Amino acid sequence: MKYSSSDWIxxxxxxxxxxxxxxxFFWKKLLLFFxxxxxxxxxxxxxxxxxxxxxxxxxxxxxxxxVVIGAGVGGIVAIGKLxxxxxxxxxxxxxxxxxxxxxxGEFYGLVPANVMNGKFYTILxxxxxxxxxxxxxxxxxxxxxxxxxxxxxxxxxxxxxxxxDFMQRVNAxxxxxxxxxxxxxxxxxxxxxGDCIIAKSVILATGxxxxxxxxxxxxxxxxxYALNKNLLKELVKPDDTVAVVGGSHSAILVLMFLNExxxxxxxxxxxxxxxxxFDEEGNRDNPMGIKGIAAQWARKYLNGENNAPKILRIFxxxxxxxxxxxSCDKIxxxxxxxxxxxxxxSINNEEFDESQLSFDPQSGTIGPRLFGIGIAFPDFTIEGPxxxxxxxxxxxxxxxxxxxxxxxxxxxxMLSEDMPNSSIKKIADRxxxx
Ligand SMILES: Cc1cc2nc3c(=O)[nH]c(=O)nc-3n(C[C@H](O)[C@H](O)[C@H](O)COP(=O)(O)OP(=O)(O)OC[C@H]3O[C@@H](n4cnc5c(N)ncnc54)[C@H](O)[C@@H]3O)c2cc1C
Numbered sequence: 001m002k003y004s005s006s007d008w009i010x011x012x013x014x015x016x017x018x019x020x021x022x023x024x025f026f027w028k029k030l031l032l033f034f035x036x037x038x039x040x041x042x043x044x045x046x047x048x049x050x051x052x053x054x055x056x057x058x059x060x061x062x063x064x065x066x067v068v069i070g071a072g073v074g075g076i077v078a079i080g081k082l083x084x085x086x087x088x089x090x091x092x093x094x095x096x097x098x099x100x101x102x103x104x105g106e107f108y109g110l111v112p113a114n115v116m117n118g119k120f121y122t123i124l125x126x127x128x129x130x131x132x133x134x135x136x137x138x139x140x141x142x143x144x145x146x147x148x149x150x151x152x153x154x155x156x157x158x159x160x161x162x163x164x165d166f167m168q169r170v171n172a173x174x175x176x177x178x179x180x181x182x183x184x185x186x187x188x189x190x191x192x193x194g195d196c197i198i199a200k201s202v203i204l205a206t207g208x209x210x211x212x213x214x215x216x217x218x219x220x221x222x223x224x225y226a227l228n229k230n231l232l233k234e235l236v237k238p239d240d241t242v243a244v245v246g247g248s249h250s251a252i253l254v255l256m257f258l259n260e261x262x263x264x265x266x267x268x269x270x271x272x273x274x275x276x277x278f279d280e281e282g283n284r285d286n287p288m289g290i291k292g293i294a295a296q297w298a299r300k301y302l303n304g305e306n307n308a309p310k311i312l313r314i315f316x317x318x319x320x321x322x323x324x325x326x327s328c329d330k331i332x333x334x335x336x337x338x339x340x341x342x343x344x345x346s347i348n349n350e351e352f353d354e355s356q357l358s359f360d361p362q363s364g365t366i367g368p369r370l371f372g373i374g375i376a377f378p379d380f381t382i383e384g385p386x387x388x389x390x391x392x393x394x395x396x397x398x399x400x401x402x403x404x405x406x407x408x409x410x411x412x413x414m415l416s417e418d419m420p421n422s423s424i425k426k427i428a429d430r431x432x433x434x
Pocket of ligand 1: 113178395
């Protein structure tokens with residue numbers, strides 16, 4: 001049997017209360033008892049005792065139909081879809097810490113896009129809810145040369161205007177969701193400031209963060225900073241030797257930026273040779289490969305014969321690490337992304353940690369009327385034996401939600417008390433599968 005933190009706290013409180021003590025200690029004991037109970041109430045929804053007993057909002061709170069957590073590209077796409085589907089805007093809540101287009105907006109504006117301007121414009125303009133915003137920045141994107149790869153700022157600007165417009169129309173809450181409790185057939189969603197909202201269905205679009213390793217090396221430059229050339233410039237010095245670990249898109253971009261900055265040497269630890277999405281004639285070669293400006297640059301400067309003079313590329317073996325890492329002043333890990341921590345979740349009094357919640361990419365479900373979208377909850381394709389390609393671009397998220405929304409809506413309706421439907425029980429079962 002598993003005891004939750006609340007079991008321990010209540011056990012402790014009752015032990016103190018019932019321990020026989022001299023009469024003169026009675027009031028002290030009573031005080032201690034109530035202070036433990038009070039503090040458990042206070043902390044209950046901030047991870048200490050995530051139980052429905054405490055983690056419910058006021059019964060008279062408004063019940064939102066949908067809450068979307070996260071306002072990166074995944075969250076924007078989710079809100080756009082709900083708007084396009086005609087849900088009452090007042091019944092939609094949207095939560096984010098910043099509302100500034102997620103990680104893309106915060107860090108990657110100077111990164112060259114891997115999609116051409118023309119295609120990006122078409123992707124965004126094809127969504128009715130996006131088009132209806134009449135964004136000047138979207139019109140500007142449409143006026144840029146169609147076959148160029150611009151910095152991502154050109155895409156972030158229209159996405160920010162779309163975000164600002166959506167924020168006026170749905171209920172936007174700035175803050176961090178710390179815990180979510182499914183109780184009484186509703187989600188009770190708690191913020192870091194103690195506020196709470198209730199919803200029937202929740203879409204998590206909480207995103208990912210760069211993965212880091214723990215090589216015995218000196219100062220780590222976080223990948224997010226390294227992908228912002230202006231920030232990176234501040235973090236390296238002319239006599240630095242910088243290690244870059246990784247060999248895919250982000251690693252190549254970092255090598256490209258570093259090569260343009262005054263640093264002494266760059267050592268790139270790679271595991272496999274560079275693969276390109278398109279061959280030199282422009283035919284599709286490898287869907288896992290690098291594209292756009294990163295690919296053009298790698299073909300020119302990392303081709304083996306005419307490597308950029310400052311860059312040494314070596315296989316990432318234990319021997320090579322031992323030999324070269326000690327000479328590096330800074331290290332940058334460009335070795336993929338891992339999902340950000342999601343809020344603490346309990347379902348009917350049972351607490352689940354992240355490893356226990358399983359995301360089903362086919363249906364997009366995580367729990368009862370709990371769905372996922374974006375880079376942390378991606379779709380994938382199998383491109384060959386053992387080759388799994390995660391679909392994490394804007395177009396992928398739109399396709400993903402278009403394919404799953406009908407199912408999500410059926411879950412949403414079936415599980416609400418007013419619309420039970422036993423004839424399609426099979427789908428209802430899947431809607432609560434975790
Ligand atoms: C270098 C690089 C280049 C790329 N280039 C392209 C490209 O050219 N084209 C393309 O289509 N894609 C590109 N991508 C991929 C794409 O940008 C990402 O897949 C996408 O930005 C992920 O968006 P997201 O909404 O899933 O996550 P995020 O951007 O991480 O957004 C998550 C949001 O959720 C919020 N959040 C998280 N937890 C909570 C919480 N508990 N409470 C409240 N808010 C919370 C965060 O504040 C954040 O705003 C690129 C990615 C990288 C790294």
